[in-house]
Amino acid sequence: MDWSTMTPPSPHTAPAGPAEEELLVRAKSGDEAACRAIVVAHQRAVFAQLRGMLTPVGHAAIVEDLAQETFLRAFRALHRFEGSAGRLRAWLVTIATRVALNALRRHRPRVDDFDTVADRVPSAVGDPGRDGRVVGRGIASAIGDLPDTFRAAFLLRELHGLDYAEIATTLDIDLGTVKSRLSRARSKLRAALSDPNEVNHEG
Amino acid sequence: MRDEIMDAPLRDDERAQLLAFVDDAVPAGFADRVVTAWKDEAGVRSAPAVVPLLRRRSFRVIVAACVSLAAALLIAWFSRTAMVERSEARERVARLAAPEVEPPVALTQMRAEAHTLLAVHCSPCHDSTAFDAEGQALDVFDVQDSRWWLTMSDRQLRVVIDRMASRDGMSPDDIEGITSYIEAELDYRGGGPT
Numbered sequence: 001m002d003w004s005t006m007t008p009p010s011p012h013t014a015p016a017g018p019a020e021e022e023l024l025v026r027a028k029s030g031d032e033a034a035c036r037a038i039v040v041a042h043q044r045a046v047f048a049q050l051r052g053m054l055t056p057v058g059h060a061a062i063v064e065d066l067a068q069e070t071f072l073r074a075f076r077a078l079h080r081f082e083g084s085a086g087r088l089r090a091w092l093v094t095i096a097t098r099v100a101l102n103a104l105r106r107h108r109p110r111v112d113d114f115d116t117v118a119d120r121v122p123s124a125v126g127d128p129g130r131d132g133r134v135v136g137r138g139i140a141s142a143i144g145d146l147p148d149t150f151r152a153a154f155l156l157r158e159l160h161g162l163d164y165a166e167i168a169t170t171l172d173i174d175l176g177t178v179k180s181r182l183s184r185a186r187s188k189l190r191a192a193l194s195d196p197n198e199v200n201h202e203g
Numbered sequence: 204m205r206d207e208i209m210d211a212p213l214r215d216d217e218r219a220q221l222l223a224f225v226d227d228a229v230p231a232g233f234a235d236r237v238v239t240a241w242k243d244e245a246g247v248r249s250a251p252a253v254v255p256l257l258r259r260r261s262f263r264v265i266v267a268a269c270v271s272l273a274a275a276l277l278i279a280w281f282s283r284t285a286m287v288e289r290s291e292a293r294e295r296v297a298r299l300a301a302p303e304v305e306p307p308v309a310l311t312q313m314r315a316e317a318h319t320l321l322a323v324h325c326s327p328c329h330d331s332t333a334f335d336a337e338g339q340a341l342d343v344f345d346v347q348d349s350r351w352w353l354t355m356s357d358r359q360l361r362v363v364i365d366r367m368a369s370r371d372g373m374s375p376d377d378i379e380g381i382t383s384y385i386e387a388e389l390d391y392r393g394g395g396p397t
Contacts, residue, residue, distance in 0.1 A: 039234040052225040139224040
């Protein structure tokens, strides 16, 4: 499954063929090639979750380190992973989220390098005429203003398709709160996309 | 109606822009670095048990806690020892400064017998006339001092019993004699003038 598909991926129903299942079995037994294949298959999703968590609050520099930590934690615990290969991506982005939340608890937001980070955002997809940097700042501002836990919830839902109950359990927050905060996050994101400068000024 | 719009999942074009923000090229060689790190760690895990144990954070925390506790106990012990020593020094000064009171005859005799034994078995360390006398030992008592027992604290007097009992050449009678003297001296200190 292409991770960056336009429809939200659904980890519950994500098809995983016999090859993926076999890969998982081999990785559990310590096969290096299988471990490498798992990294290659899921690294973009893990990086995206970590960038979404860390870039808006000025910690883009630690994304790669935390991505590596995510996979190492996963490999350490792989023998306990009982889900199918189709659930592996959801499991990995959940680990990535927890790794990022732990890092954010240790590091205070660095607002000083926010501009540099936002400036690296590529041009907006779908509207070639729009200034990508401004849109990037708008998105960063919209999701960067959210508390860490709710930014995590928003990304898990909108990027990786986890359901509300699973997000609530993963992040140990109330289900109703997840829904309300996701609504707020969507609202801010929509405002950012429709008028990036306005949100930027608010944020 | 507005809430429904806000609660609706992101549209494809909205999600695409969000993806454009978070999705970027993964650094070259990332997978290789992860696998190398995992191999290194797996190698460590198969090494002797003490190595991974030292690498565990919980183990390091426990070791740090034990070291801190030991340090705290050591400091407390030194503080207490210093306090006891200060207290003993004050007692000694008080005893030396107190006017001499005639002790019971029996005690005077026991002191003389004990002194004979101490002079034999505790020299040269406790003999200020010996070349190899030891300063700290002389602080406890000096067999050349006419009132040698006064410089010893109660605790130091009790230690004499053990020290003398372990000396070569001390007969059972000698040990019994020195023990009786120490007990009599302590009794006298407890009941008599200080």
